[in-house]
Every structure is written in C-alpha cells, then in structure tokens.
Amino acid sequence: MFTGLVSDVGEVLSVEERGDVRRLRIACAYPAASIALGASIACSGPCLTAVAVGEAAGRTWFDIDAGWETLDRTTLGTWTANRKINLERSLKIGDELGGHLVSGHVDGLATVVGREDLGTTVRFTLEAPAPLARFIAEKGSVSLDGTSLTVNGVEGSRFTVLLIPHTLAVTTWGDVAVGDQLNLEVDQMARYAARLADTAASGQGGSTRA
Known part of the structure; x- marks a missing residue:
C-alpha cells in the first residue's frame, strides 16, 4: 500500500528480455541495505517487486521483473534506459498518510x-x-x-x-x-x-x- 507521495526520482539503467518476463534495473537514492528482496516499490504507479539489489558507481540499483499483464496495462512496456520514473516505498505501520490510499494496481x-x-x-x-x-x-x-x-x-x-x-x-x-x-x-x-x-x-x- 502507498500514498502517492513520491520519495525519489529513479532512472532506468537497463532493460532485458528474460523469457516471458522483462527485467528492468532501476537506479535510486535509497540505501541498498534498506531494500529487502521481495520489497514492494511503486515505480511510476505500478507496484513492483525488488528481485535483486546492489550498488554500482556510488548508486543503489534494484531489479524488477514485469510480466505481460503489467507490460500491456501500463506504460512500463515502453520504458527504455535513461527514463526517469517516480518512486515510492511501501507504507509501514505508523507512517504519515499524507496523500490518499494507493494500491499500485494500475487501472x-x-x-x-x-x-x-x-x-x-x-x-x-x-x-x-x-x-x-x-x-x-x-x-x-x-x-x-x-x-x-x-x-x-x-x-x-x-x-x-x-x-x-x-x-x-x-x-x-x-x-x-x-x-x-x-x-x-x-x-x-x-x-x-x-x-x-x-x-x-x-x-x-x-x-x-x-
């Protein structure tokens, strides 16, 4: 669950076809140690799962896999390297609810x-x-x-x-x-x-x- 309050602007570093999914690597300003594998991160709307996390050239990156439903229903199918995207971490109990309840499920x-x-x-x-x-x-x-x-x-x-x-x-x-x-x-x-x-x-x- 999210609030729609963007906490970072990330950048798509790479896009790779992997069978029936598309893997994207996204750079961000979040500390790498704070992103757990399996964490949910809203990427310009869609709630996506971090499947790998690391650091390179002083920047944190995380990978997400997108299936055909996400690629078909969202703009994610058009994303290429260097694209800027809005990022938001998922809510934790006790966080301020400053926007409105957002599920990350694009309509x-x-x-x-x-x-x-x-x-x-x-x-x-x-x-x-x-x-x-x-x-x-x-x-x-x-x-x-x-x-x-x-x-x-x-x-x-x-x-x-x-x-x-x-x-x-x-x-x-x-x-x-x-x-x-x-x-x-x-x-x-x-x-x-x-x-x-x-x-x-x-x-x-x-x-x-x-």
Whole structure:
C-alpha cells in the first residue's frame, strides 16, 4: 500500500528480455541495505517487486521483473534506459498518510491532452479511458504515474489537475507533455462506491442471515 507521495526520482539503467518476463534495473537514492528482496516499490504507479539489489558507481540499483499483464496495462512496456520514473516505498505501520490510499494496481492509461503553464504552476488536462471516467470526480483523488493528485474539474471523460512548483520539482511531472500517456489508478473509495451502487440497482444486494 502507498500514498502517492513520491520519495525519489529513479532512472532506468537497463532493460532485458528474460523469457516471458522483462527485467528492468532501476537506479535510486535509497540505501541498498534498506531494500529487502521481495520489497514492494511503486515505480511510476505500478507496484513492483525488488528481485535483486546492489550498488554500482556510488548508486543503489534494484531489479524488477514485469510480466505481460503489467507490460500491456501500463506504460512500463515502453520504458527504455535513461527514463526517469517516480518512486515510492511501501507504507509501514505508523507512517504519515499524507496523500490518499494507493494500491499500485494500475487501472489503465490516461492521455495528456493539454498543458497550460500558469507561471509557477501547471494545469494538465487528461483524457481517461471511458470505462474509468465514471470513477473520477471533481475534488476527488487520483493517482497518475504514482503521484497523488486532486481532481480540479471533470467534463465527460476529461479531467484537470494542477501541479504546484514543489511537485513539478521533485517528480517527473516537469517533463510531461501533450500526447504522453500516464499510469492511472482511480480512487479505491470511488471504485467500491460505484460497485455498491451497481449492485443495489441490479437488485443483487441484500443481507444473509445465519
């Protein structure tokens, strides 16, 4: 489980095909000793497992393996060496919950259709896949490339988010341009609320008694 508060910007060092998985090596600023094998790390949205950890040239690196489902559903299938990615370590009991609850399970891809630079802030307009648009609400939360953001406005399948200078500086958002695709995870509360509403409307709800 994550919060969508990016704690480091990593860099893809290498990409290697290994049978039915793709192995990526990612450089980061985390101490190597702090990354346990099997640890979960959100990499620009997807929750991925560290399968190897080491140090080289004064930098920590960790390897992750991505299967076809991850490659097909996220932007990870397009990643190449030198790509910058947002990183977040998984939550520990007692950590501050500063963003919103993020699972690291990407629902689909949102496309950037507008970028408006407003001095020190930037407003982005994004198009969500039609099946996911119903889960995005004004003033609600959304995770884009692993970043927890507040939705400013919604019109059909399009929605806007406003990035402040701090977020632009400590994430990959400063380089995001029109036409880019971002990993989208909708708010879990919205997903479950919609499911409950659908169930009630279809008459499938109700209670059971022992």
